Amino acid sequence: MSKVNVEKYIKNYGRTKEASIPILQAIQADYGYLPMDVLGKVCEESEITKSHLYGVATFYSQFKLTPKGKNAIKICKGTACHVKGADVSIVAFKDQLGINIDQTTEDGAFSLETVACLGCCSLAPVVMINEDVYGSLSSSKVRSTLKKYGKE
Ligand code: FES
The missing domain is CATH 1.20.50 (Pheromone ER-1)
Known part of the structure; x- marks a missing residue:
């Protein structure tokens, strides 16, 4: 170093x-x-x-002790997304990546965090991966979306 x-x-x-x-x-x-x-x-x-x-x-939650992954995943926990089932997609991301919120996968490929409204509530529940937004999330959509970023 x-x-x-x-x-x-x-x-x-x-x-x-x-x-x-x-x-x-x-x-x-x-x-x-x-x-x-x-x-x-x-x-x-x-x-x-x-x-x-x-x-x-x-x-303070503003501080991060681990580096962000190559693909930074931001799951919206705003009101509209919460009402439309954001918790289901949070669980799906955690399960499929094997990490918790505010953690990064061991290979550095993905990091997971929750954010307030991403500004596209009509698509709720919404996730942002790097600069791309995905809406109407479900467990299966989480899986297919992660595949696009190289997750097996
Ligand atoms: S509440 Fe999730 S995009 Fe607005």
Whole structure:
């Protein structure tokens, strides 16, 4: 792994625990998630303890501790999708990928998250995979949709 340079985070936001949230936001903006080695280095170079930084990172849902998969799946949990059975498709995605919400498959191919309204409620229940939107989801449609992205 390349040498991690955390100086800019500390320089921009400070070295005390009050800087934890902006530092984590900046790391996530750079990496797309919060790599453990980067967090560890921040703690080494600042006054922020590991337990505090990891506590903040796990408390707020905006922070991701695992990288997104090659195919990022966003399942809508907005009201219209919920009423039309979003829970069924959430279960189907979890079962077929063998992961939970906010996790990434071991091969890095898929990650799963839930989001609020995707803005196409008439298609409910809806999922977005990368930039593509799929509506009227059912368990079988989840399977056929995943196949398009290389899932066996
Ligand atoms: S509630 Fe799901 S797209 Fe609007």
